[in-house]
Amino acid sequence: MTNKKEWPLWEVFIRSQHGLAHRHVGSLHASDAEMAIMNARDVYTRRNEGVSIWVVRASDIAASSPGEKGPLFDPANSKVYRHPTFYEIPEELGHM
Amino acid sequence: MYAQMVKTGVEHIQSKEEMSPEERAFQDRVDADIRIEPKEWMPEAYRKTLIRQISQHAHSEIIGMQPEGNWITRAPTLERKAILLAKVQDEAGHGLYLYCAAETLGVSRDELLEQLNSGKAKYSSIFNYPTLTWADIGAIGWLVDGAAIMNQVPLQRCSYGPYSRAMIRICKEESFHQRQGYDAMTKLARGTPEQKQMAQDALNRWWWPSLMMFGPSDAESVHSAQSLRWKIKINSNDELRQKFVDQTVPQAEYLGLTVPDPDLKWNAERGHYDFGEINWDEFYQVIAGNGPCNRQRLRTRVKAYEEGQWVRDAADAYAAKKAARAQVKAA
Numbered sequence: 001m002t003n004k005k006e007w008p009l010w011e012v013f014i015r016s017q018h019g020l021a022h023r024h025v026g027s028l029h030a031s032d033a034e035m036a037i038m039n040a041r042d043v044y045t046r047r048n049e050g051v052s053i054w055v056v057r058a059s060d061i062a063a064s065s066p067g068e069k070g071p072l073f074d075p076a077n078s079k080v081y082r083h084p085t086f087y088e089i090p091e092e093l094g095h096m
Numbered sequence: 097m098y099a100q101m102v103k104t105g106v107e108h109i110q111s112k113e114e115m116s117p118e119e120r121a122f123q124d125r126v127d128a129d130i131r132i133e134p135k136e137w138m139p140e141a142y143r144k145t146l147i148r149q150i151s152q153h154a155h156s157e158i159i160g161m162q163p164e165g166n167w168i169t170r171a172p173t174l175e176r177k178a179i180l181l182a183k184v185q186d187e188a189g190h191g192l193y194l195y196c197a198a199e200t201l202g203v204s205r206d207e208l209l210e211q212l213n214s215g216k217a218k219y220s221s222i223f224n225y226p227t228l229t230w231a232d233i234g235a236i237g238w239l240v241d242g243a244a245i246m247n248q249v250p251l252q253r254c255s256y257g258p259y260s261r262a263m264i265r266i267c268k269e270e271s272f273h274q275r276q277g278y279d280a281m282t283k284l285a286r287g288t289p290e291q292k293q294m295a296q297d298a299l300n301r302w303w304w305p306s307l308m309m310f311g312p313s314d315a316e317s318v319h320s321a322q323s324l325r326w327k328i329k330i331n332s333n334d335e336l337r338q339k340f341v342d343q344t345v346p347q348a349e350y351l352g353l354t355v356p357d358p359d360l361k362w363n364a365e366r367g368h369y370d371f372g373e374i375n376w377d378e379f380y381q382v383i384a385g386n387g388p389c390n391r392q393r394l395r396t397r398v399k400a401y402e403e404g405q406w407v408r409d410a411a412d413a414y415a416a417k418k419a420a421r422a423q424v425k426a427a
Contacts, residue, residue: 005412006206009199026265027196029205031411032418043189046182047269066136 009058010036012043014050022054030055098220098244099152100311100383104145104322126327131257134200142326146256147201149328154194155212155219159393161187163227164236172230179276180233186273190266197258213398221379222309224387231284231291231298237277239299239306239344245270246340247310250330259328278347285351292352299348300356307371308379310337341369 007029013022025044030036036055045053064072080086089096112120118137125132132138161184168184171177195205211217222240227233248270252263284295310333314320323329331339341360348355359372381387 006204031415043192
């Protein structure tokens with residue numbers, strides 16, 4: 001091996017044809033963005049899975065840490081009134 | 097399976113009382129079927145065992161391209177050639193999904209490839225057998241991919257998120273692999289007597305190595321017990337092997353082919369087929385590097401890697417040049 005430098009890791013996002021947003025599908029190694037898109041085409045869309053590809057260097061993603069899970073997400077637990085099922089609608093009104 | 101006899105490094109299974117609070121919280125999450133994600137706390141033995149298991153699985157996909165690749169240029173029709181190309185390309189893809197899953201555990205791709213190329217890492221015993229005729233391609237899809245599916249379907253529910261997601265993708269594609277193999281076998285089995293004989297010969301040679309894919313009985317193994325507890329293994333080797341035999345025997349009968357096992361017979365009491373003794377000595381020989389093709393497989397792999405060096409160097413040089421130009425422009 002003359003070269004020990006590992007290609008950077010890219011996270012791959014694919015948008016399917018059904019109008020949904022780009023969705024994370026996995027990751028791969030590539031020397032640059034162009035190659036990452038070409039490789040993503042081969043690795044993640046062999047069966048018509050998508051019509052658009054985003055790639056982003058994994059090192060450029062900022063993520064919440066598992067330790068913050070409580071402070072970040074617990075406050076939503078007690079706010080049941082944010083869901084439509086919290087409210088009782090008289091049956092005679094029908095669908096609302 | 098594609099990962100056979102994965103060691104966990106543990107000597108006995110801890111009770112909940114023996115565990116540290118962190119270990120107990122971890123095991124509770126696993127018991128509750130909550131997926132473990134990359135940055136969360138996990139026992140070191142869990143992490144190491146998973147790296148071993150996932151990378152063995154990945155290496156098997158990559159080496160598994162060789163026996164089938166052997167027939168791409170000699171496929172009997174253009175359609176069969178296109179199908180085989182697509183299948184072998186899928187195997188490369190499966191290897192890549194799995195390497196990515198392993199990397200989330202803190203090992204680098206280069207380390208994994210180094211372990212494969214140096215012969216330090218194991219891959220499934222099955223890929224050390226030669227593909228002598230076109231019928232072997234049918235037999236591999238039908239039997240080898242069939243056996244792989246047995247193991248991979250339950251692993252979709254395994255406790256480690258990235259591994260489970262890779263398995264879900266792989267299983268979606270694997271069904272095509274098995275069906276195209278059975279389809280190729282069907283064509284031969286219904287062909288001329290010579291073609292049928294070719295199919296029978298392939299079944300004769302691939303049947304026992306396929307049963308060995310599940311690994312030796314692990315009913316008494318502490319490693320298997322630990323892996324089951326961690327939910328990175330879902331069924332015992334014997335359970336999966338029995339399931340595979342029960343499923344495959346009627347498929348062979350439908351083709352009018354004979355499973356090469358004189359002891360094979362339906363056991364109405366058990367509701368399963370009984371089958372003969374597996375030659376585990378052969379299995380251990382293959383695992384130890386003395387199968388028919390071990391050296392050839394590794395040599396081919398290393399050669400491909402070395403001959404690809406200039407491509408990797410060129411890609412690096414090109415990326416560096418582009419980055420330098422972008423920097424000049426920005427300045």
